[in-house]
Amino acid sequence: MLPRDLLAPFRIIRYSAANAWADMWVMFTPASWTFGYLSRLLTQVIFFALIGVLLDSPDLVRFLFIGNAVVFMAFEAFISVATTTWERRQGTLPLLVAAPLPLWPVFVGRSVQWLPTGLLSSSVALFVLGPFFGVTWRLPQALAVIAALAVIGVSMYCMALVFGALVLAAMEMRNMVYNVATTVMMMICGVMVPLTFWPDWVGAVANAVPLTHGLAAIRALAESSAVAPVAGEVVANLLVALGIGAIWMIAAAVLLERLAGIGRRSGSIEFAA
Amino acid sequence: MNALAAGFTFEARLLRRSFDEMMVLVTAPLMTLILLSITEHAGRTDLAPYAVLAPALIALWTIALFTSGEIIERERQNGSLEPLVATPVAIGSVITGQILAVTLLSLVGFAESWLAAWAAFGIVVPIVHPTAFTAALVATAFAMAGTASVMSSVFVLSRSVRAYQNSLSYPFFVLGGVMVPVALLPGWIEPLSRAVFLSWSADLLRDSLTPEPVSNLVPRLGVILALGTAGFLIGLVLLRRAVDRLRRTGTIGVA
Numbered sequence: 001m002l003p004r005d006l007l008a009p010f011r012i013i014r015y016s017a018a019n020a021w022a023d024m025w026v027m028f029t030p031a032s033w034t035f036g037y038l039s040r041l042l043t044q045v046i047f048f049a050l051i052g053v054l055l056d057s058p059d060l061v062r063f064l065f066i067g068n069a070v071v072f073m074a075f076e077a078f079i080s081v082a083t084t085t086w087e088r089r090q091g092t093l094p095l096l097v098a099a100p101l102p103l104w105p106v107f108v109g110r111s112v113q114w115l116p117t118g119l120l121s122s123s124v125a126l127f128v129l130g131p132f133f134g135v136t137w138r139l140p141q142a143l144a145v146i147a148a149l150a151v152i153g154v155s156m157y158c159m160a161l162v163f164g165a166l167v168l169a170a171m172e173m174r175n176m177v178y179n180v181a182t183t184v185m186m187m188i189c190g191v192m193v194p195l196t197f198w199p200d201w202v203g204a205v206a207n208a209v210p211l212t213h214g215l216a217a218i219r220a221l222a223e224s225s226a227v228a229p230v231a232g233e234v235v236a237n238l239l240v241a242l243g244i245g246a247i248w249m250i251a252a253a254v255l256l257e258r259l260a261g262i263g264r265r266s267g268s269i270e271f272a273a
Numbered sequence: 274m275n276a277l278a279a280g281f282t283f284e285a286r287l288l289r290r291s292f293d294e295m296m297v298l299v300t301a302p303l304m305t306l307i308l309l310s311i312t313e314h315a316g317r318t319d320l321a322p323y324a325v326l327a328p329a330l331i332a333l334w335t336i337a338l339f340t341s342g343e344i345i346e347r348e349r350q351n352g353s354l355e356p357l358v359a360t361p362v363a364i365g366s367v368i369t370g371q372i373l374a375v376t377l378l379s380l381v382g383f384a385e386s387w388l389a390a391w392a393a394f395g396i397v398v399p400i401v402h403p404t405a406f407t408a409a410l411v412a413t414a415f416a417m418a419g420t421a422s423v424m425s426s427v428f429v430l431s432r433s434v435r436a437y438q439n440s441l442s443y444p445f446f447v448l449g450g451v452m453v454p455v456a457l458l459p460g461w462i463e464p465l466s467r468a469v470f471l472s473w474s475a476d477l478l479r480d481s482l483t484p485e486p487v488s489n490l491v492p493r494l495g496v497i498l499a500l501g502t503a504g505f506l507i508g509l510v511l512l513r514r515a516v517d518r519l520r521r522t523g524t525i526g527v528a
Contacts, residue, residue, distance in 0.1 A: 035440070036439060037440070040440040043440075043443040043444045046447055047443050047446050047447050047453075051308070051311055053457055054320065054323070055315045060315060064311070175293055175296055176293075179296055179299065179300050180300065183300045183307070184303065186307055187303060187306055187307045193310045194314075197313075197314045198310075
């Protein structure tokens with residue numbers, strides 16, 4: 001009995017992830033994802049990297065290119081802010097709240113489709129588009145970058161779940177929250193300019209975002225000719241990103257369970273929004 | 274003319290209650306801060322006009338793409354396309370009025386961008402040639418409305434094109450030289466860029482913010498207006514074709 005209870009969240013996450021993956025292929029065909037979605041992301045990276053050309057600085061071209069290619073991993077993880085609300089919109093939330101199991105694992109699995117797509121988007125940008133902007137990688141570096149992207153994706157997904165839990169209570173805000181949060185991330189997390197450009201208090205906020213640390217790890221890899229000399233710095237940054245992600249995950253689980261509790265007591269979770 | 278005014282008034286009232294439709298006006302000031310942070314960090318204060326202008330043009334295009342582009346589709350989803358088609362006024366006039374209202378409101382992005390630069394960085398970008406700037410802005414709004422009328426009809430005519438609606442933003446910001454002038458892009462891109470009114474608009478608006486005299490103002494305005502007029506004409510032809518097809522096949526409500 002006990003092992004089954006302990007394994008229940010993992011079972012729920014697996015079912016919910018299967019649901020998420022099915023959603024993905026309803027939204028996109030391989031052609032529309034590649035030519036409609038990925039192509040837009042790649043031109044967004046080009047748009048910002050070209051500003052380095054305007055500034056007549058190859059170093060800034062590289063800086064802007066890497067920042068904007070990596071940020072897509074975070075953006076895609078953050079799409080879960082909007083997709084978290086789908087359970088409420090589809091009227092399935094009351095049934096989930098009524099079920100005799102915790103609610104949070106459902107949402108942990110509910111939007112995982114954005115993790116592999118984010119990893120693919122950022123990887124295509126970094127490895128396929130990169131050489132055109134003076135960004136090249138050796139195989140060990142590339143593998144380390146993929147691992148760092150995965151860490152960014154997972155930790156940012158945990159952070160996004162908190163925002164997702166908050167917009168579950170205010171669904172009309174979901175697009176606004178996504179757009180403002182991702183734009184602020186672009187601004188303060190070292191994507192466009194180093195953190196030191198901003199006042200200290202902005203830097204403090206940026207340090208609570210796992211992307212900041214994951215991106216620092218990838219920049220360290222990009223600046224080094226091999227992985228070994230920067231391995232310590234990279235691992236330290238990725239561990240910090242994971243640690244912050246874990247804190248966001250706990251906050252998300254608490255918020256979601258609290259939302260379920262309030263909904264049960266007040267009867268405020270409707271069958272359709 | 275009455276139909277145009279009715280479409281304009283209707284859309285203006287609708288937009289007052291459709292916050293999501295104008296989402297980009299919330300992020301436009303943030304985009305200004307992003308672009309200004311890049312130019313300021315690089316010590317290129319001379320590029321502040323580029324960083325302030327670009328988010329405004331991005332807001333203009335994005336709203337046209339996602340709000341004006343959706344007007345006919347929204348009428349269809351509301352079930353109001355059938356009575357609109359059945360009324361004796363030209364549907365093109367009503368839709369054009371609606372698009373003009375959206376375009377006019379999206380110009381708020383210009384004010385936001387200038388204000389954000391001043392509020393966050395204390396940067397005031399002077400409009401050195403106000404006549405050229407105003408003329409370029411009016412021509413740009415006209416061309417944007419013309420381009421939006423093409424989008425609106427194409428999205429109704431083809432579901433498959435609509436699936437790619439999202440992808441029509443950044444490629445056009447690059448082609449249109451919204452932040453980085455077309456002259457700095459590879460030469461083979463220029464012919465493509467010059468077919469996009471944004472490239473003419475961005476160059477002319479930037480020139481009106483710099484101390485040097487604006488060269489060839491009238492011909493450049495003429496090109497923007499010509500591209501806008503071409504957009505309106507193509508949009509009207511496509512709209513007529515779309516409505517004819519919907520009438521003929523009897524699929525107005527369900528297509």
